[in-house]
Amino acid sequence: MAEKIYYKGVKRFVFSLMILMILSITLFISSLFVGSSSINLYKIVHMLSNIFLNKNSLYNDPMMNILDLRISRGIAAYFTGFALGLAGLLIQTVTRNPLADPYILGLSTSSLAFVSLSILLFPDIMIFRWNLVLIAFLGALTGFFITIGLSKLAGGSSVAIVLSGIAVGSFFGGVSHLLLYLVQARYNIYIMYLLTGTAQTVLWRELPYLIYPSIAGVIISLLIYKMLNAYLYGDIYSRQLGFPPGVTRTISLVITSILTAVTISIVGIIGFIGLASPHITRFLVGNDHRFTIVLSPLVGGVLTLFSDISVRIISYAYGAELPLGVITMMIGSPFLAFLIIKRLRE
Amino acid sequence: MMIKIEDLEVWYDSIPVLRDVSLEINRGDFILIIGPNGSGKTTLLKTIANLVKPKKGAVYIDGRELNRYSPRSLSKILSYIDPHLSREMPTTVLELLMTARYPREDLFKIKVDKEFINKINEVAKILHIEHLLERRLDQVSSGELQRIIIARALLQDPEIFLVDEPTAFLDLKYRFEIMDLLKKINREYMKTMIVTTHDLILAGLYGEKIILLYKGMIRAAGDVEKVLKKDLVKEVYEIDVEEIYVNNRKILIPINMK
Numbered sequence: 278m279a280e281k282i283y284y285k286g287v288k289r290f291v292f293s294l295m296i297l298m299i300l301s302i303t304l305f306i307s308s309l310f311v312g313s314s315s316i317n318l319y320k321i322v323h324m325l326s327n328i329f330l331n332k333n334s335l336y337n338d339p340m341m342n343i344l345d346l347r348i349s350r351g352i353a354a355y356f357t358g359f360a361l362g363l364a365g366l367l368i369q370t371v372t373r374n375p376l377a378d379p380y381i382l383g384l385s386t387s388s389l390a391f392v393s394l395s396i397l398l399f400p401d402i403m404i405f406r407w408n409l410v411l412i413a414f415l416g417a418l419t420g421f422f423i424t425i426g427l428s429k430l431a432g433g434s435s436v437a438i439v440l441s442g443i444a445v446g447s448f449f450g451g452v453s454h455l456l457l458y459l460v461q462a463r464y465n466i467y468i469m470y471l472l473t474g475t476a477q478t479v480l481w482r483e484l485p486y487l488i489y490p491s492i493a494g495v496i497i498s499l500l501i502y503k504m505l506n507a508y509l510y511g512d513i514y515s516r517q518l519g520f521p522p523g524v525t526r527t528i529s530l531v532i533t534s535i536l537t538a539v540t541i542s543i544v545g546i547i548g549f550i551g552l553a554s555p556h557i558t559r560f561l562v563g564n565d566h567r568f569t570i571v572l573s574p575l576v577g578g579v580l581t582l583f584s585d586i587s588v589r590i591i592s593y594a595y596g597a598e599l600p601l602g603v604i605t606m607m608i609g610s611p612f613l614a615f616l617i618i619k620r621l622r623e
Numbered sequence: 624m625m626i627k628i629e630d631l632e633v634w635y636d637s638i639p640v641l642r643d644v645s646l647e648i649n650r651g652d653f654i655l656i657i658g659p660n661g662s663g664k665t666t667l668l669k670t671i672a673n674l675v676k677p678k679k680g681a682v683y684i685d686g687r688e689l690n691r692y693s694p695r696s697l698s699k700i701l702s703y704i705d706p707h708l709s710r711e712m713p714t715t716v717l718e719l720l721m722t723a724r725y726p727r728e729d730l731f732k733i734k735v736d737k738e739f740i741n742k743i744n745e746v747a748k749i750l751h752i753e754h755l756l757e758r759r760l761d762q763v764s765s766g767e768l769q770r771i772i773i774a775r776a777l778l779q780d781p782e783i784f785l786v787d788e789p790t791a792f793l794d795l796k797y798r799f800e801i802m803d804l805l806k807k808i809n810r811e812y813m814k815t816m817i818v819t820t821h822d823l824i825l826a827g828l829y830g831e832k833i834i835l836l837y838k839g840m841i842r843a844a845g846d847v848e849k850v851l852k853k854d855l856v857k858e859v860y861e862i863d864v865e866e867i868y869v870n871n872r873k874i875l876i877p878i879n880m881k
Contacts, residue, residue, distance in 0.1 A: 278747065279717060279743040279756055280740045283735065500730075500731060501730075503725050510709050510719065514708055517672060517702055518722065519694040521694060563718060
């Protein structure tokens with residue numbers, strides 16, 4: 278009996294992993310075709326082979342630049358979702374709250390508020406990206422602790438956390454808006470896009486900021502997957518299995534905040550991916566972290582890349598560039614509504 | 624595994640919960656801890672499990688103070704069996720049971736032993752929870768949950784079982800079944816069993832060594848005859864009781880308020 282259920286779980290994991298891999302690759306390839314100027318298949322293959330064979334003969338081709346931009350944009354969108362998929366999973370485990378998400382709990386906007394303030398005060402910081410990420414990280418942590426503190430005052434239920442998060446998130450959202458407006462007015466740089474993140478502006482050299490922390494986050498989380506599984510059943514349960522819950526909490530919270538910080542400082546606020554990805558993942562393979570840590574980032578990546586492709590299609594059809602965060606919010610909010618109804622009915 | 628408790632004093636914030644508790648528990652003992660609400664039963668178990676730090680005194684296992692064991696090695700020796708698991712996050716019964724072996728496994732090991740899965744089957748059969756394995760943990764009844772929790776403790780397989788209120792939410796039938804099972808584990812595998820209960824009838828039926836806690840102190844300790852006395856129970860529980868004998872065992876039946 279037990280072995281049947283267990284191996285069924287393993288099979289579902291392998292199957293989901295394959296499907297997600299295929300989806301990721303398919304979406305990425307199709308993302309190269311979508312945009313305001315059309316590039317045909319032959320041209321793309323030709324140019325890609327040039328990139329890999331390192332021939333520079335086509336380098337002056339304007340199409341080459343467009344393809345270049347599309348590749349970096351696709352990778353940026355995918356890894357933003359990847360990072361948020363993991364961040365969402367970990368923050369749900371840490372708060373033991375299936376409604377948690379870096380955006381809903383106010384981490385994203387508090388992080389952005391810190392980033393905006395530092396840019397306003399020290400505009401040079403835009404060049405030193407790691408410093409910006411560090412400030413975004415501190416901002417995310419600040420938002421988290423204010424939200425948790427507030428929710429404890431409000432009784433500590435799972436809905437109290439969400440409501441506190443909304444209060445904290447709205448406050449920092451307003452602050453960010455104001456500060457970014459000032460930055461824009463003062464230094465004459467376009468930066469308001471951070472409010473509803475976009476992958477359009479991401480450059481090749483910025484991609485490592487998204488990719489390395491994401492991969493490192495997955496590896497570290499996998500190393501503590503047993504601690505995370507034990508943590509789900511309560512602090513006392515975790516401790517009696519020999520895993521100090523504070524250690525699990527600290528590691529997961531640091532990973533969550535770093536991943537939120539990199540997405541904030543590179544692409545801006547992308548809401549709800551961190552909420553939806555873990556839920557879809559649990560629907561696929563249950564709640565064993567040995568599986569979810571691998572899958573939730575992939576689900577996040579696929580969701581975000583899909584959203585970005587939709588954004589490009591809409592933008593192309595109407596001739597205006599829409600931000601990515603708008604689409605994830607439109608998809609994500611009904612999802613949250615559904616979860617809240619389900620939760621309060623129980 | 625011998626447990627020695629010396630002059631224990633535990634405070635929660637500024638309230639004393641346990642005072643002057645000294646005890647010796649031998650390997651293979653079956654101990655029932657009784658006492659009214661707030662008498663310190665759970666705190667005593669948690670202190671033995673090193674989940675609560677004493678203000679004064681100490682707990683020794685095999686002559687070594689609790690603090691000198693690493694959390695991981697301690698989790699192989701004893702298990703505090705908590706009736707209040709957090710069930711906020713959706714997980715299945717099998718997922719919970721699979722965590723039971725973590726103290727004995729390498730932290731980074733991903734693969735699950737076939738032998739352990741067989742063991743899960745075996746234990747699930749004993750506790751009649753085979754049909755629940757795939758069920759979500761927040762969708763089982765409290766009686767089922769109690770059996771799942773005991774099953775998990777069996778899978779963890781410690782030397783010392785610290786079982787907190789195992790019969791609290793159970794039907795009469797399962798109360799006996801769980802107590803029988805705990806006794807069986809105690810007898811057959813020589814596991815030390817320390818169980819708290821509210822149920823004076825069960826205490827009479829299953830008690831070997833009984834500890835009566837009252838206001839954080841040991842009011843009486845010893846065998847059934849010594850602890851389950853009419854006036855003692857009247858004083859501590861503030862109820863009237865009647866003594867009856869069934870199969871040569873003394874049982875106290877609560878009658879009404881004093």
